[in-house]
Amino acid sequence: MPTKPLDRLMFAQGSLCFFCRQPLPKAEASVEHLLASANGGSNNDENCVACCKSVNALLGSMSLKEKFQVVLNQKGQFKCPNGTGSIKAVAQPKLTPKAPAAAKSKEDQLALVVANLKQRGNSKPRTLKTLTSTIASLFPKGLSEAELIVLIQQLQSRGKVVISEKEITYAL
Ligand SMILES: [Zn+2]
Known part of the structure; x- marks a missing residue:
């Protein structure tokens, strides 16, 4: 079992960003405390997710309520700001020869x-x-x-x- 929190979370999430569900390269990954450490959130896995650095920076030490709001505002199409999610989304689909x-x-x-x-x-x-x-x-x-x-x-x-x-x- 991986021992570093980030490795563990990545493993548990199938190497996808918690928020945008896009493949998360380790270089882009960071640990987000759902309840911010500043607000008393623990370092336990139950309070942590692996996600794109960009969204982690955005959420910062917002309250849980504000974070919910950010997530809900995306209406189920969450794309991390400048994260791998948005890059992936604009990537061209592979062109196959067609009639x-x-x-x-x-x-x-x-x-x-x-x-x-x-x-x-x-x-x-x-x-x-x-x-x-x-x-x-x-x-x-x-x-x-x-x-x-x-x-x-x-x-x-x-x-x-x-x-x-x-x-x-x-x-x-
Ligand atoms: Zn993401």
Whole structure:
């Protein structure tokens, strides 16, 4: 059985932060006294949890009531401030190759469109109308008018496509 309080608590919590439930690297971990030592809280495991340093610093020597308030305010989605929890939460999910219809993010959609236009070599759409229908056909599940417009705007703002009154030129 680990003997250091932090090691013991980490073990008991499955190496997750007590508050945000994210994997807690030991370098980020600290022991939080639920009832602060300053308020007479003991060093026993019953009064201590392992958690992200950031949330420990935030809770400091708040009263139990104030700590409850902090926790309850998170409405069950507790993220430690600047802790591993929040970093984990913004981390990109692993991208796996998917069928075009499954392209989810704007970025995926854009990449798909650019890749398709590249494949077309010299037979790229020459008018806005054909470009629009070409892009729409890449998304069999349907793309709203607004989404189509955003995609075309993105192509333009990135300089991939230059649309003038008479023709469209590409720089893919
Ligand atoms: Zn945490």
